[in-house]
Amino acid sequence: MTRQRDDAHALGGSTTTPRAGRAGPKVSATDISVFYGEKQALFDVSLDMPDRAVTALIGPSGCGKSTFLRCINRMNDTIPGARVEGRIILDDEDINDRGVDPVLLRARVGMVFQKPNPFPKSIFENVAYGPRIHGFASTKNELADIVESSLKRAGLWTEVADRLQAPGTSLSGGQQQRLVIARAIAVSPEVILMDEPCSALDPIATAKIEELIDDLRSQYCIVIVTHSMAQAARVSQRTAFFHMGTVVESGATDEIFTNPRDTRTQDYITGRFG
Amino acid sequence: MLIWIALIGLVLFSLAAYSAGRRKVLRAAGGRTRVLHSLPGYYGAYVALWAAAPAAILLILVSMLGGQIEEAALRADPPAAVAALPDSSQDVFYNDVVATVSDGQVSQTEYAGALGEAFGAKLVEASEIHRNLVAATLAAALALALAGAAFAWPKVSAGFAARPNVERWIAALFLICSIVAVLTTVGIVASLVWESWRFFQAVPIFEFLFGLTWDPQIAIRADQVASSGAFGAVPLFMGTFLIMMIAMTVAAPVGLFAAIYLSEYAGRTTRAVVKPLLEVLAGIPTVVYGFFAALTVGPLFRGFFNGLGAQLLGGPLDGVGLYLMQVQNQMALVAGAVMGIMLIPFVSSLSDDIINAVPQSLRDGSLAMGATRSETIGRVIMPAALPGVMGALLLAVSRAVGETMIVTMAAGLQARATFNPLDTVTTVTVQIVTLLTGDQEFDSPKTLSAFGLGLTLFVITLVLNIVALQIVQRYREQYD
Numbered sequence: 001m002t003r004q005r006d007d008a009h010a011l012g013g014s015t016t017t018p019r020a021g022r023a024g025p026k027v028s029a030t031d032i033s034v035f036y037g038e039k040q041a042l043f044d045v046s047l048d049m050p051d052r053a054v055t056a057l058i059g060p061s062g063c064g065k066s067t068f069l070r071c072i073n074r075m076n077d078t079i080p081g082a083r084v085e086g087r088i089i090l091d092d093e094d095i096n097d098r099g100v101d102p103v104l105l106r107a108r109v110g111m112v113f114q115k116p117n118p119f120p121k122s123i124f125e126n127v128a129y130g131p132r133i134h135g136f137a138s139t140k141n142e143l144a145d146i147v148e149s150s151l152k153r154a155g156l157w158t159e160v161a162d163r164l165q166a167p168g169t170s171l172s173g174g175q176q177q178r179l180v181i182a183r184a185i186a187v188s189p190e191v192i193l194m195d196e197p198c199s200a201l202d203p204i205a206t207a208k209i210e211e212l213i214d215d216l217r218s219q220y221c222i223v224i225v226t227h228s229m230a231q232a233a234r235v236s237q238r239t240a241f242f243h244m245g246t247v248v249e250s251g252a253t254d255e256i257f258t259n260p261r262d263t264r265t266q267d268y269i270t271g272r273f274g
Numbered sequence: 275m276l277i278w279i280a281l282i283g284l285v286l287f288s289l290a291a292y293s294a295g296r297r298k299v300l301r302a303a304g305g306r307t308r309v310l311h312s313l314p315g316y317y318g319a320y321v322a323l324w325a326a327a328p329a330a331i332l333l334i335l336v337s338m339l340g341g342q343i344e345e346a347a348l349r350a351d352p353p354a355a356v357a358a359l360p361d362s363s364q365d366v367f368y369n370d371v372v373a374t375v376s377d378g379q380v381s382q383t384e385y386a387g388a389l390g391e392a393f394g395a396k397l398v399e400a401s402e403i404h405r406n407l408v409a410a411t412l413a414a415a416l417a418l419a420l421a422g423a424a425f426a427w428p429k430v431s432a433g434f435a436a437r438p439n440v441e442r443w444i445a446a447l448f449l450i451c452s453i454v455a456v457l458t459t460v461g462i463v464a465s466l467v468w469e470s471w472r473f474f475q476a477v478p479i480f481e482f483l484f485g486l487t488w489d490p491q492i493a494i495r496a497d498q499v500a501s502s503g504a505f506g507a508v509p510l511f512m513g514t515f516l517i518m519m520i521a522m523t524v525a526a527p528v529g530l531f532a533a534i535y536l537s538e539y540a541g542r543t544t545r546a547v548v549k550p551l552l553e554v555l556a557g558i559p560t561v562v563y564g565f566f567a568a569l570t571v572g573p574l575f576r577g578f579f580n581g582l583g584a585q586l587l588g589g590p591l592d593g594v595g596l597y598l599m600q601v602q603n604q605m606a607l608v609a610g611a612v613m614g615i616m617l618i619p620f621v622s623s624l625s626d627d628i629i630n631a632v633p634q635s636l637r638d639g640s641l642a643m644g645a646t647r648s649e650t651i652g653r654v655i656m657p658a659a660l661p662g663v664m665g666a667l668l669l670a671v672s673r674a675v676g677e678t679m680i681v682t683m684a685a686g687l688q689a690r691a692t693f694n695p696l697d698t699v700t701t702v703t704v705q706i707v708t709l710l711t712g713d714q715e716f717d718s719p720k721t722l723s724a725f726g727l728g729l730t731l732f733v734i735t736l737v738l739n740i741v742a743l744q745i746v747q748r749y750r751e752q753y754d
Contacts, residue, residue: 073642081542103644104644105644106642106643106644107643107644108644110642110643113635113639117635117636117638117639118639119636119639119640119654119657119658120657120658121657129643129645129653130643130644133643133644133649134644183643
């Protein structure tokens with residue numbers, strides 16, 4: 001916890017303080033299979049996700065990319081009847097280890113959902129939610145600082161600075177999504193998972209979110225599920241193509257989009273199916 | 275009797291009209307249903323409705339109001355001997371006539387002399403009126419049925435819009451049903467208001483609402499030693515309030531927490547077992563709760579308090595001990611506690627629905643922030659569900675206020691202005707029951723006071739329900 005608290009202070013500043021340099025991927029998944037009751041949704045998926053980069057998961061609906069995403073912060077635990085097999089290593093730790101508390105894991109691995117889901121509280125309280133439950137701020141000023149810096153990093157500060165007490169639900173869809181991102185950043189996670197964060201937004205709001213993702217890349221390991229090929233090409237450095245519960249192909253985004261090895265990948269990104 | 279046979283005849287006639295109408299339009303279309311505006315059945319239904327509905331309405335009206343019509347006709351021209359009687363005896367006389375004619379009863383009163391002659395004459399007249407009314411009704415019904423069919427028949431052709439027409443009849447049927455429900459309510463409220471008004475003429479409304487003594491014993495017969503009753507309803511409302519508070523103290527936390535467990539913690543199998551079991555509680559008749567309270571919980575509580583009192587006796591709390599020793603089976607605490615148990619499933623199933631209506635995305639959002647389950651419930655789900663839960667609790671309060679049986683059996687009957695849960699108290703509803711059971715005269719303030727109580731109670735629960743539904747409504751709008 002202490003390390004994260006230090007991070008929170010670091011994030012408050014404008015300079016980016018690099019975390020201890022680390023060779024290899026931030027998150028490394030090996031042979032992940034997921035079952036919902038009898039039905040198997042993922043088949044032996046292995047994927048590395050580097051730090052300080054955006055990894056895009058693409059593929060047709062129902063291919064298992066959201067399921068995979070939810071493995072990384074163990075959100076599948078909350079679904080009755082879901083079972084996850086395989087190893088996911090975050091830094092050096094298997095997150096499915098018995099000793100790992102999913103609650104603490106989720107403070108390190110933040111998540112942004114498809115539909116903006118601000119809590120029915122004020123804008124301030126939405127962002128302060130995480131720092132409050134994890135005890136990141138010991139004084140009111142400290143909390144206000146965290147809220148302000150998180151909103152600034154999410155590019156929302158100038159729009160809401162004068163109405164922090166207004167309900168979070170009173171914002172527009174795009175603003176709500178940035179609020180939710182600010183809320184996720186406020187606990188200074190190391191990994192941010194985004195499950196189709198722009199699918200409910202108009203093109204202008206989408207552009208803002210993409211810009212934001214590009215900014216955040218310098219400090220986090222970001223994994224984004226998207227249905228938009230163009231978005232994957234714009235925001236990500238690495239791409240994994242999911243199909244029917246398996247990873248067909250993964251690699252550098254440029255490579256995948258210009259020179260796919262698998263015909264299924266080629267068919268999908270050129271719009272022949274999906 | 276004849277009228278019911280006529281109704282059956284009418285049904286048969288309308289069936290015939292249905293098939294005739296259907297066949298006619300099919301013939302007109304030459305068997306190609308595509309050229310018809312509506313499906314063939316609609317043409318049949320159109321003719322059948324016009325043939326049957328007006329006549330059926332007439333028959334039903336006459337079977338409901340026929341008695342009154344006959345009696346009015348019978349009274350139109352009273353013989354001198356009858357006119358000389360006082361009003362109430364006239365009523366008895368005519369009642370006897372009608373009963374003799376329609377039900378074949380033998381009159382209990384012997385009518386002699388001029389009155390006897392008048393009785394005989396009226397008997398003849400009454401059966402004649404009855405015969406005439408039935409004959410006229412049947413003739414009118416037949417005419418209406420034929421006229422209806424004759425009106426609808428020529429319209430049946432391939433281009434005729436039968437479907438919207440039938441639709442209008444169906445809409446009218448639903449409208450009539452809802453009007454019946456509304457009128458019934460209006461009637462009940464009107465009678466409540468009317469009788470209460472009579473009561474408030476005898477007892478000033480100020481004394482009723484703010485008086486501190488409730489003792490409705492009043493001289494029923496003129497020769498009784500007059501004891502004028504006291505109609506101060508405050509002790510009753512205090513008793514009602516006390517028992518309601520005790521009940522809610524039990525039902526609100528238990529019901530709410532059970533709902534939280536069911537919707538947030540319980541697995542699918544647990545939920546499948548626990549939820550129906552809780553709902554069984556809701557199916558137990560209140561009279562069963564009543565004797566459970568009176569025969570099981572009451573003695574149990576009494577034993578506990580008596581025992582506690584015996585322990586305290588002689589010590590520094592001697593006075594309290596003495597009081598506890600005298601606690602009886604019937605007390606507000608028993609009635610309130612059992613009523614609370616009764617309300618648990620009510621509160622829990624309403625709250626369960628409301629908590630389930632909180633979007634899953636909020637739960638996911640909070641969990642994904644690294645909140646535990648109970649943090650998620652306390653900080654996100656309950657605040658979101660609070661207005662709805664408040665509404666549910668208010669509905670439970672209004673049920674507690676209106677509950678009668680448990681209190682009748684377990685709280686005693688003494689109207690005391692007290693907030694001591696160990697005292698016997700009585701409630702508004704219990705008093706209404708006591709005032710109106712047994713033989714009563716319906717124009718003494720004693721019986722009329724029941725209407726005053728009923729009206730006050732009605733206003734209170736109405737306001738509670740409106741407020742509660744408003745809150746629940748506003749909450750629903752937030753997420754749908």
